[in-house]
Amino acid sequence: MTLLVSFSRAEQRLMELGISEPEEIDLEAIAWDEGVRVQYKDISGCEARLVGVGNRAIVTIRSSTEDRRKRFSLAHELGHWNHHRGRSFECRADDMVERYSSKSTEEREADSYAADLLMPAYMFRPLARTIKRPTFDSVKELADRFQTSLTATAIRLVDANAWPLLLVCHAAGGRVWFKRSRDVPDRWFPQKELDSDSLAFDRLFGAKERTRAQKIGAEAWFDKKGAEHFDIVEDAIRISNGQVLSLLWIENDEMLAEHSRY
Template sequence: MSVTPAEVLLRELGITSPAEIDLEAIAHHVGARVRYCPLNGCEAHILGRGGKAIITVKSGSSARRKRFSIAHELGHWRFHRGKTLVCRVDEYRPREAQSAEKVADGYAADLLMPRYLFEPLARQVGTFTFKTIGELAETFKTSVTATAIRLVELGHLQGFVVCHTPRGRKWFARARSIDRAWLPRDDLDPKSSAFGVQFGGRPDDTAPRKVSAATWLNRFDANRFDVREQTIRTARDETLSLVLVDEKAMLAAK
């Protein structure tokens, strides 16, 4: 796999550990100054002219949200300099369309969790749960959501990461090893632990539990297989679920 532009930059700066990823210093290196102000309607924006830019970040956001916002805007500075964009920074999530926001999100993921630092630590994780994902997120100062998606996209976590609101499925990420015919349901099955966390005030799951794959996936033969599910609340009206696939027969199913 080729080295990404963000990873090239980090290597040029001699960054050899997650603790050394100082986003304000990186921004300064590429001609951007970071400032923090109250913002309404967005998490961050960038204004640039020539080789200089100012990244404005919402001062009231969490430290990890600020880091993602800076990294996202640096993605725009790297790829979209001189173009007019309406940038709305959101939490890192899978995006289907190859949009400017997807490009900036990808750059942010590579900058915050570069493969040459992230993958060796991911390979040391014995079992993926929200606890172990949270520990990895703590190392890289990223959100649990962004870290879980990164694990799926890089092939370390075999399964799905699924986000729900009371209105239904908001988005999902699927491991590349799983056939695209496997799709998470739009709604939450009342038998799933996620239903209780989302609607019943149930506390976060402390560990994955085995359920029928049909609880989560709408493929015609899903009831032939089992998956493991774990759900946590990530916002007032949002839940995040791991749907882990262990059965080789399910991975081989087309």
């Protein structure tokens, strides 16, 4: 039986260029090959700007942002160039937030292209399967390899479905967004408010920024009958904008079973 594997437009582009390792993903070289000149300036009002005419374009990236943010901005604008050629874009920081959120179709397409360009599945998934435990320490190792942000890399790890994971973002006002791996049933829906027993509660409202991942009762995260019978592994880390990111690993097979008694 032949297994058909489909590749995204960005992944196909990388393969056409013979790129097989994360360190070989040179975005400026890729942009030049596509007729896009990249410049860095102290622009205001937006994070990045794309202006294209015909088969040529100029991408301007805000010079004051940190390097990994610049990489995402450039990959995002290349997404616009490949999907929306003939149009110009000015993308604010909130347009290019590297998280699962509600945004326009054009911005989602540019985000998706950027993720595939920066962390192509044919490179990312094999590396994701080699990690011993899905914690933020492992996420950081992957982020350093691909030169991507912690949040974007954690999202990619969840999407890779190498582990049954949930990624949840909270602010003081409650849950902001979350994602789950394909193998995690929909019935495990994280609560809006953080439980005081969770590590994330300490990260958000306490002084500690980081502690080791540990087992915690699932009822601290899921308001569902039967959750009290299970433990999950939680890791939590403080990120920007007064938010905390939580990585939840479901180890128990019964929690993942399609026909569970809970």
